[in-house]
Amino acid sequence: MSPRAPARLSLTALDGIPLILPGDNLAGIIGDALRRSEIVLQDGDILVVAQKIISKAEGRMVDLATIHPSPAALKYAQMVNKDPRLVEVVLRESEEVLRIAQNALVTVHKLGFVMANAGVDQSNVDHAGTHDGTVLLLPEDPDGSAATLKSAIEAEWSATIGVVISDSFGRAWRKGVTGVALGAAGLPALRNLVGEPDLFGRPLRVSEHAAADDIASAASLLMGQGAEGLPVIHIRGLGYDAPDLPASTLIRPKDQDVFR
Secondary structure: OOOOOOOOOOEEEEOOOOOOOOOHHHHHHHHHHHHHHHOOOOOOOOEEEHHHHHHHHHEEEEEEHHHOOOHHHHHHHHOOOOOHHHHHHHHHEEEEEEEEOEEEEEEEOOOOOOHHHHOOOOOOOOOOOOOOEOOOOOOOOHHHHHHHHHHHHHHHHHOOOOOEEEEEEEEEEEEEEEEEEEEOEEEEOOOOOOOEEEOOOOOOOOOEOHHHHHHHHHHHHHOOEEHHHHHHEEEEEEEEOOOOHHHHHHHHHHOOOOOO
């Protein structure tokens, strides 16, 4: 189940991806960007796609002018110094509030992710045409979104590829954010290394590899975190002989989470 050690791994940011609107054909847009970059997809290639453009294409936007905050939202908004309507959207996207931090609610998203503000975001979102601003939600089914995009791209290019939908997460034990996989298709998001030998032949007992998170993190070096405008990364040279697993397998069950 070990990855085939690549002699060379290449990552290319695709230029010319426009601002995405609800209903846009992402497969077609990405295909055009691949052609501009003179990339012909091959079996085993991976496309890492920023969550924001997936959510935008799927229409996962909310106009804050339409939101009426609940008493709970009003209470939390005072504690974290945020717009109560924004907090209301966060609560609607969450199963549980775990921590109240400076300027953030740490919540369990309905999809199981533990994250700040349930992934509800206002950065890199066009607020034109709304009275008080727009917020962007996570995709309803990130693994399903990855599988749909993979199928559409493969139909055009006749190549079997992997797709990772990435987002930026903070971590409980380290500063800063890093890329993680919200959705994945066509690759093993999580690899079980139990039983494989270490350098001295001793079998590994508990090791698992968050392969899709590593892929998302590598891509984030090119995507950036601000105004770079590079939401799709092409990766070539990385292959796995492990079974495909969706990104949902990366979510640690509550009874195994030492931080809850």
